Amino acid sequence: xxxxxxxxxxxxxxxxxxxxxxxxxxxxxxxxxxxxxxxxxxxxxxxxxxxxxxxxxxxxxxxxxxxxxxxxxxxxxxxxxxxxxxxxxxxxxxxxxxxxxxxxxxxxxxxxxxxxxxxxxxxxxxxxxxxxxxxxxxxxxxxxxxxxxxxxxxxxxxxxxxxxxxxxxxxxxxxxxxxxxxxxxxxxxxxxxxxxxxxxxxxxxxxxxxxxxxxxxxxxxxxxxxxxxxxxxxxxxxxxxxxxxxxxxxxxxxxxxxxxxxxxxxxxxxxxxxxxxxxxxxxxxxxxxxxxxxxxxxxxxxxxxxxxxxxxxxxxxxxxxxxxxxxxxxxxxxxxxxxxxxxxxxxxxxxxxxxxxxxxxxxxxxxxxxxxxxxxxxxxxxxxxxxxxxxxxxxxxxxxxxxxxxxxxxxxxxxxxxxxxxxxxx
Numbered sequence: 001x002x003x004x005x006x007x008x009x010x011x012x013x014x015x016x017x018x019x020x021x022x023x024x025x026x027x028x029x030x031x032x033x034x035x036x037x038x039x040x041x042x043x044x045x046x047x048x049x050x051x052x053x054x055x056x057x058x059x060x061x062x063x064x065x066x067x068x069x070x071x072x073x074x075x076x077x078x079x080x081x082x083x084x085x086x087x088x089x090x091x092x093x094x095x096x097x098x099x100x101x102x103x104x105x106x107x108x109x110x111x112x113x114x115x116x117x118x119x120x121x122x123x124x125x126x127x128x129x130x131x132x133x134x135x136x137x138x139x140x141x142x143x144x145x146x147x148x149x150x151x152x153x154x155x156x157x158x159x160x161x162x163x164x165x166x167x168x169x170x171x172x173x174x175x176x177x178x179x180x181x182x183x184x185x186x187x188x189x190x191x192x193x194x195x196x197x198x199x200x201x202x203x204x205x206x207x208x209x210x211x212x213x214x215x216x217x218x219x220x221x222x223x224x225x226x227x228x229x230x231x232x233x234x235x236x237x238x239x240x241x242x243x244x245x246x247x248x249x250x251x252x253x254x255x256x257x258x259x260x261x262x263x264x265x266x267x268x269x270x271x272x273x274x275x276x277x278x279x280x281x282x283x284x285x286x287x288x289x290x291x292x293x294x295x296x297x298x299x300x301x302x303x304x305x306x307x308x309x310x311x312x313x314x315x316x317x318x319x320x321x322x323x324x325x326x327x328x329x330x331x332x333x334x335x336x337x338x339x340x341x342x343x344x345x346x347x348x349x350x351x352x353x354x355x356x357x358x359x360x361x362x363x364x365x366x367x368x369x370x371x372x373x374x375x376x377x378x379x380x381x382x383x384x385x386x387x388x389x390x391x392x393x394x395x396x397x398x399x400x401x402x403x404x405x406x407x408x409x410x411x412x413x414x415x416x417x418x419x420x421x422x423x424x425x426x
Contacts, residue, residue, distance in 0.1 A: 008275045008313065012353035012374045012424055015274055019267045019315065019422045020357055020369075020408070026266035027359055027417040029057065029064040029194065032257035038123060038190045040071045047121040050187075051075030051090045052111045052180075054136035055129030055206055056083050056097065056360045057194045057258075060414035062090045062127055065192070076114060077127060078107035078135045083360075083412045098365075099152045100137035105145050108138040108175055115180055118187035126180070126189060130196025130360070130416040132206025133166055138175040140242040142234065148172070151229070159325030160227040161286045162197055163204050168229065170207040171220040171239045177203075178212030181249050189252040195259040196360075196418045198284030198320045202254050211254070214246030260284070260319035260417045263359065267317050267422065276424070277314040285320035285419075289334040290392060292322050293341025296423060300342075300352050303425045312351065316423040324364075330396020333364025335419060336371050340397040342423075344388050348378045354423040357408050360416040363398070369410045370420075371401035380404055 008015070041047025051062060052075050059079040066073065066088050075090045080097040095104030118124050139148050151172065155165045170177035181189060189210060197204040203211040217240045224231050260283040271278035281299070285292060299316060302308050310316070322334045332340075335356040346352055357363065357370030381388055381404060391400040401407050 010274065013372060015424055016353060016355035016372050016422055017408070018274065019270055020355055020420055022270035023263035023267045023420045024359060024413055024415065027194065027258045027263045027415040029061045029257060029415065033065055033068040033192065036192070036255045036257070037068065038188070038253065041121055041123045045121040047123065049073040049123045049125060050114055050118055051125045051127065052077070052114055053127030054078045054111070054132035055194070055416065056080050056131035057129035057415040058127045058132070059083055059085045059087070059092045061129065061192065061194065062092065063087050065125065065127065066090060076107065076111055078104060078111070080131055080135060083414055085414060095135050097131050097134045098156055099149050100134050100145065102145065104135050104137045108136045111136065112138060112175055112180065112183055115183040118184055120186045122187045124184045124187050124189045126191040126210045128191060128206045128209065129194040130205065130418065132209065133169050133176065136175055136206065136209060138173060140172050140174050140238050142238045142241070143172055154229050157326045158227040158229060159288065159323045161323055162321050164223050164227060166204050166207040168220055168224060171215065171217065172235070172242060173207065176207035176209050177215070178208060178210065178244060178246060180209035181212055181252060182244070184210070185249050191252070191254045193254065193256050194416060195256060196321065196416045198286055200256060200259050202256070210252065212244070212246045212248055215243035217243065258415065258417055263417045263420060264317050264319050267420070271315045275313065277310050279310040279314060279316050281316055281318040283319040285318050285322065287322060289322035289324050289337040290341035293338045294345045297342050297345030300346065300423045300425060301349060304349060304352055312425045314425050316425070318421045319417070319419055321418045324395060326395055328394030328396060330391065330394040331366055331399055332395045332397035333358065333366060335363040336397025336401055337392070337395060338421065339371050339373060340388060340392050340400055343373050343377050344392065348375050350375050351426045352423065354421070355408065356419065356421045359413060359418060359420055361410040361413040366398050367409065368398065368407040370408045371397065371406050372408055373406055377404065377406070
């Protein structure tokens with residue numbers, strides 16, 4: 001901030017990255033357990049603290065829990081390849097995401113065994129975050145790992161929202177949809193969640209391994225038909241047979257320690273220190289990424305030209321999880337797809353820039369968190385012979401922003417509260 005005239009002299013890129021950094025900091029698990037710790041088990045009775053969990057943030061959650069717990073503990077966490085970290089007592093294993101592999105299957109079996117080993121004097125701490133649906137893969141009876149891999153691939157290509165994907169996944173799982181909670185009983189269980197789903201529904205985060213939910217085969221089959229997921233005779237039989245009542249289990253607690261809204265609120269406060277008027281448009285934005293880009297372009301244009309819904313200098317913040325229906329063969333995730341559609345719709349509008357990133361540091365399957373652009377983007381692309389519409393048609397936002405040196409690279413952040421988007425209007 002230039003104190004002499006009250007204007008912000010930072011570049012668009014600096015401001016956008018500062019907002020993203022603030023959001024990420026709020027999503028980290030460090031310091032989030034101390035006011036929510038349970039009573040330790042009675043050591044005189046041989047009570048153990050068993051820590052289990054899964055997700056892209058789970059390893060960092062395990063490390064943070066260890067630091068704040070201050071008592072003996074043991075356990076097993078499964079996270080995505082490259083998302084592990086050092087812990088003192090809790091074992092960390094890595095597996096594939098978003099399509100599961102044998103390592104995830106082996107880890108899920110071991111985690112279920114640990115849950116079943118817990119007795120009435122034990123405490124089971126469950127650490128769950130986004131990504132657990134793929135990482136904690138244990139097919140229901142009658143299905144193989146290959147069946148689950150094919151299902152996950154079909155779901156990812158369908159364009160279905162995360163809630164639909166997780167509803168389908170848990171219907172064919174031996175561990176999701178509260179089945180892990182049933183295995184823990186009668187031990188005490190405390191679940192800590194980092195939310196990556198619109199609405200922060202605990203049953204949807206990682207497909208709710210410790211959140212009991214009644215099965216509804218007809219609804220699941222209907223969702224699969226709606227989103228074009230093939231229903232083989234075997235899948236239908238498994239879905240109808242793999243039912244649970246979903247009754248609440250006494251003695252189990254659930255705590256939400258980080259959410260998309262918490263991240264957006266942190267970015268909101270950062271924006272104020274930068275002399276900007278922040279406006280949170282929502283923490284649960286869903287739908288096709290490119291369509292969302294078109295909608296947000298209209299809002300940004302209104303802010304720029306009419307001062308509505310906020311007057312410049314302002315920043316429009318949003319979160320949630322958009323989807324991409326894969327039509328091309330490009331290297332684009334949902335963040336760069338949104339951003340490319342937004343840039344095309346804005347047509348180089350002066351004074352408007354934007355960033356869109358996945359808070360786990362990985363947009364889709366590539367090595368970038370997302371990307372950013374300013375008003376010069378389309379002119380830069382034209383000077384290099386790049387046609388943005390062609391890249392969008394091929395779902396190739398990654399290659400487009402890479403060629404223009406506008407990717408955002410963080411590496412794995414070891415947290416995950418889904419998409420972060422900021423549109424700066426100056």
